[in-house]
Amino acid sequence: MKIWRVALAAVIAATLSHRALAAPPLPADPRAARAVQDYLRRMQAEDSQARDQRVADRIDALASNPASPVLGNPKGDVTIIVFSDYACPYCKQAEPRLMALAAADKGIRLVMKEYPILTKASMLASRMALAANKQGKYRAFHIALMRREGVLDDAGIFETARAAGIDVNRARRDMLAPEVSDEIIANFNLARGIRAFQTPTYIVGGHILTSDSADIDFAREVAAARRRR
Secondary structure (H helix, E strand, C coil): CCHHHHHHHHHHHHHHCCCCCCCCCCCCCHHHHHHHHHHHHHHHHHHHHHHHHHHHHCHHHHHCCCCCCEEECCCCCEEEEEEECCCCHHHHHHHHHHHHHHHHCCCEEEEEEECCCCCHHHHHHHHHHHHHHHCCCHHHHHHHHHCCCCCCCHHHHHHHHHHCCCCHHHHHHHCCCHHHHHHHHHHHHHHHHCCCCCCCEEEECCEECCCCHHHCCHHHHHHHHHHHC
């Protein structure tokens, strides 16, 4: 077997292994390097297609569940679905950019999926957010808690709720409502179905994004979604 084919076989084996957490180094032989690059591109394209098909199979539940809060323009032409956790630092870093885009582009519809997977306080925060939605205060609470500094804890959640103008006594009852639990359970099931095992996870125009959140150019992704229509 030629050397470059041996190198390609080794890279394929490494890529398929669960131990391969990053792209393997390219071999020195130019033909082997090109073969590896072509193979990795095909793998990435197939993986992206599979991810988007899982989204397409569940698009109504993802994009049109009336229990999910909606920000931006409810009738916007591009829907961005956001799976987030209030304890997630990456969610917090990306949130201002996403909100700025929604403010600047009136065609953006943000569907918020409460996905509390990181801490015990995450669940309380998500329940409070959905209770706030019942009072028409979701946006105020969401932005305030995402931009609150420090460790997420129960006291900070209730303090943020009060500052956002939420009737906390009513919210305490609504947090335990069956429909709030149902929404969170539905989000967990959807996340599992689309293989979204981390936060944040973004779906733009039916396309699930796989780049690190810090590297996502939301405006470019929205433009690409409009071209796909």
